Amino acid sequence: MPRLREGETLHSDDGTPYLVSRLLAEGGYGETYLGHRLSPRGRRTRKVAIKVCRDLDDWHGEAYFGRLLRGDPRVVELLDVFVTATGRGERQRRRHILVFEYLDEGTVWDAIEGDGLRWSEGKVRAEIRALLKVLGRMHGVWVIHRDIKPDNVFLREGRLLLGDFGITKLAVDRRGQGTDASRFQPDFAPRDLVTSEMWGPAEDIFQVGLLAATLLSGEVWWTEVVSARAIAGLDASEAFKSWIWHATGARSKRYWHADDALDALSSLRRVDVTPGRAPRTLRDQPVVFSGRLERMTRADAMSLARLAGARPQTHLTDATTVVVVGRAGRSEGLKMFGVRERMRTGQPIRVIDEEQFERLTAPGRQVRSQAVQRSTAR
Numbered sequence: 001m002p003r004l005r006e007g008e009t010l011h012s013d014d015g016t017p018y019l020v021s022r023l024l025a026e027g028g029y030g031e032t033y034l035g036h037r038l039s040p041r042g043r044r045t046r047k048v049a050i051k052v053c054r055d056l057d058d059w060h061g062e063a064y065f066g067r068l069l070r071g072d073p074r075v076v077e078l079l080d081v082f083v084t085a086t087g088r089g090e091r092q093r094r095r096h097i098l099v100f101e102y103l104d105e106g107t108v109w110d111a112i113e114g115d116g117l118r119w120s121e122g123k124v125r126a127e128i129r130a131l132l133k134v135l136g137r138m139h140g141v142w143v144i145h146r147d148i149k150p151d152n153v154f155l156r157e158g159r160l161l162l163g164d165f166g167i168t169k170l171a172v173d174r175r176g177q178g179t180d181a182s183r184f185q186p187d188f189a190p191r192d193l194v195t196s197e198m199w200g201p202a203e204d205i206f207q208v209g210l211l212a213a214t215l216l217s218g219e220v221w222w223t224e225v226v227s228a229r230a231i232a233g234l235d236a237s238e239a240f241k242s243w244i245w246h247a248t249g250a251r252s253k254r255y256w257h258a259d260d261a262l263d264a265l266s267s268l269r270r271v272d273v274t275p276g277r278a279p280r281t282l283r284d285q286p287v288v289f290s291g292r293l294e295r296m297t298r299a300d301a302m303s304l305a306r307l308a309g310a311r312p313q314t315h316l317t318d319a320t321t322v323v324v325v326g327r328a329g330r331s332e333g334l335k336m337f338g339v340r341e342r343m344r345t346g347q348p349i350r351v352i353d354e355e356q357f358e359r360l361t362a363p364g365r366q367v368r369s370q371a372v373q374r375s376t377a378r
Contacts, residue, residue, distance in 0.1 A: 209247025
């Protein structure tokens with residue numbers, strides 16, 4: 001399909017004229033041009049972005065979902081949709097046109113590459129919350145975006161806007177939408193998508209988690225960047241780091257829907273994972289250790305827990321009721337991210353420190369000490 005020419009005028013179905021100014025970008029989807037809407041007298045009245053779609057499905061998708069979300073202040077405004085044709089018969093060529101508001105600030109990707117965009121946690125929280133509300137509307141009727149990348153999230157007066165609905169789908173069976181490797185960018189897709197082969201609301205949330213980390217760090221985060229260590233290094237509260245970890249974690253731990261992610265974004269901050277009141281006994285309590293203990297090895301601690309009648313665990317489970325936090329565990333890592341999320345969803349977990357653990361296991365230490373003394377005497 002030949003490109004549009006600079007200075008060319010397009011007319012929509014109702015006769016509205018649009019002047020093509022210059023090419024802005026091109027790719028597998030087609031081309032995007034800077035343009036202007038013209039008055040009946042030919043005066044430029046508004047800057048616009050004119051998108052020419054090479055794929056008919058992209059055009060239909062963006063037209064449908066753009067109209068569905070029209071009026072939402074967090075969505076790039078779709079102004080017009082039409083088809084132009086040149087030639088006749090077999091030589092006829094059709095162009096499928098979308099006209100959007102033009103955003104001078106560009107995309108998150110543009111801002112990072114240009115001015116070095118980097119936001120405070122408060123700013124990121126507020127903007128991610130607004131984006132999740134848009135996704136909540138979509139996920140509520142099982143519409144999934146599938147392409148929430150930094151170059152598809154735009155900026156208007158420093159606020160995030162969702163754009164590019166070319167591969168957005170309606171998941172009719174509510175299990176998700178089958179994936180097509182040619183239709184999404186693996187660099188921004190969950191690793192487990194290879195085995196699940198289904199893109200649902202949880203995968204949209206994965207991309208929002210990457211976006212949050214990108215805005216905090218000022219660097220574009222890809223799927224391969226995500227790790228507990230990388231998230232721990234972000235300049236943010238432990239609660240927000242926990243949210244990002246779960247948003248970008250394995251599918252079984254990921255927020256399954258935008259409303260779930262939105263609730264977690266607020267409620268995780270109210271979860272207190274600092275050591276608090278200890279239980280009266282460890283007997284029959286499933287116990288997990290987090291962080292480095294100062295006065296004993298992890299193996300000794302697990303042995304003492306058994307002597308106290310506890311059931312020590314190496315990993316958090318739905319049964320865990322006590323978490324012993326060492327000094328290194330005070331700054332949360334992967335295990336404590338999990339503790340915070342489980343407590344948010346109602347699992348009754350008590351967090352205690354090493355001193356509290358020692359008091360609860362004191363009788364066991366005495367029994368073991370006596371056994372060692374008897375063994376030495378022999």
